[in-house]
Amino acid sequence: MTPGNLCRHVRLVQLTVPTGKRETILEILDERRIDYVVTDETSSRKYTAVVYFPLPDAAVEPVLDEIQDAGIDEDAYTVVVDAETVVSRQFQALRDEYEDGDVGSDRISRQELQAEADDLTPSFPVYVIMTVISAVVATAGLLLDSPAVVVGSMVIAPLIGPALGASVGTVIDDEELFVESVTYQILGVVVAIGAAAIFAVLVRSLNIVPPDLVLSNVGEISERLAPDLLSLAIALGAGIAGVVSIATGTSVALVGVMIAAALIPPAGVAGIALAWGQPTSAIGATVLVLVNLLSVNLAGLLTLWYAGYRPENLFSLGETEERVRKRIAGLALIVLVFAVFLGGITYASYESGTFEQDARDEVESVLAQDQYEDYQLLEFRVVMDDDYPFRNPERVIVTIGGPPGESAPELADILNDRISRHADRPVTVEIRYIEVVER
Structure with a gap:
């Protein structure tokens, strides 16, 4: 042989x-x-x-x-x-x-693809229950600032079927599958945010977490309150990987986790922000959920069409092509609008980072002068405001060490003037002086 x-x-x-x-x-x-x-x-x-x-x-x-x-x-x-x-x-x-070695020759048949898409979508009651459980687990992990628990919530999320089913239904001209998948996706987002909000309200009312918990101080939460353009790469990658895995008949379990990673944690953050009575803080997370969901659908649709999937009835090919073009254009337009929004957040973050670096350089430049050679920068920190998702510097805290019994009153005024010139809006500059004794 x-x-x-x-x-x-x-x-x-x-x-x-x-x-x-x-x-x-x-x-x-x-x-x-x-x-x-x-x-x-x-x-x-x-x-x-x-x-x-x-x-x-x-x-x-x-x-x-x-x-x-x-x-x-x-x-x-x-x-x-x-x-x-x-x-x-x-x-x-x-x-x-x-x-012949290309993507088209490695894919499963249209008939198998349709069956696979149907199998990946659970029954309605199971879908709702698993979505609620996933959202609750994610919310608990977010409040605990536990990445492991958040990842666990992604594993049980039943999102991959509906997320890919809409694309499959479009390219093979199965409108029933398309409508069902879109309905499941919309319902999943609403259920996930609602379940997260209800659970967060319960947790807060029972004082399971500190009543004065500041959401921006929790790492797993703060990074999703002000998402940036990198989130698009995650969602597009999840959509392409999901379709390639289902179309080639390989395991979709890990890809399902990736798709859930793009949807469940930000939905949990949106619910937490609503429970904390901060609806404006929920804007960024909600936009992140929507742009990720639409990006997964767009990437899936483009990948399936590129892989060569077409409707069974060739007489409906022209109609299907027109439908695919319209849906791709519509999804691309909406994703572009959300991308502009995320771009604004990214630019605001860039400006804040630039301000922090410029302000630190100014402090170091002043302290490098001969008259301040006995002083040293111990800590430099920029405190951001809570105006999510477009945060701006609110306060600058400069901690300076110097010799005991000596002070430089004019130093605070100089640093305040040099730092403030780099800010687009008024910024409070707080100078802290600590006596340093060298032995």
Whole structure:
């Protein structure tokens, strides 16, 4: 047995043959040089036989389409299952014919894709329950500032099915799947934010967390109150990875965690901000949820179309292409609007960082002068305001060490003037003096 004769990435097709269609089906398989086994069927008068034949992944869709075009309707049973290995010289030739190493040849068939998208979406009650549990666990992890708990909430989130189902439904012209997936996504966002808010209110009212907890002081929360453009990369990457994983028949579990990472934690932060009575603070997190959700859908739609998925009925191809273009344009436009918003947050963060660096340079420059050689900078800190998501410097705290019994009253005025010239708005400059004794 040579390595070339042993083939993987195989599907085994089991096809029931309706009465009068046996010769037609076998002729198609013979023309394509496909090995098959036929067994007589005696359990039903509608079917005369069952045909079993192995196919490489890339051949499943065109072969099934040709069989269906020959008059085999959807009432006939067609089962496609994984096959670990096929040992056949003829099968290797068939694989060489259909596989050319690109994305299209590695993908599963349209029929399998549709089934996979359906399977990834749980029933409505299960979806709601798992979303609530995921949001509650995420909220607890966020309030505890525990990355491990937040990651755990992503694992149980049932979001990958609806997030990818809308794209699948669009490209294969399955409007029922599209509508169901969009409905699930909208409902999931609302349920996640609502569950997080209710749980956070309960936690706060019972004093499980300190009543004076400042959200901006919690690392897992603050980073999602003012998201930046890097969030788009996460969402787009999750969407592309999700579609590639489902389209190639590989595991989608880890990709589901990535998609949940883009949606569940920011939804939890939005709920926490609402529970703390800070609706403006929830704006950034809510925008992050929406832009991530739309980006996942946009990336999924583009990737599926690029991979070559098209509707089963070729007569509806033009209509589907038009629908895909409109939805891509609509999603891209909305994502662009949100990207501008995130860009504004990113620019505000950049300005704040620039101000902090410039202010620190000014302090170090002043203290480097000969008359202040006995003084040293012990700590420099910029305190931001709480006007999320566009935060600005509010206070600058400069801690200076100097010799005991000596002071430089003019130093505070000089530092205040030098620091304030770099601020776009009034900033309070607080100078703290600490006596340093060197032994």
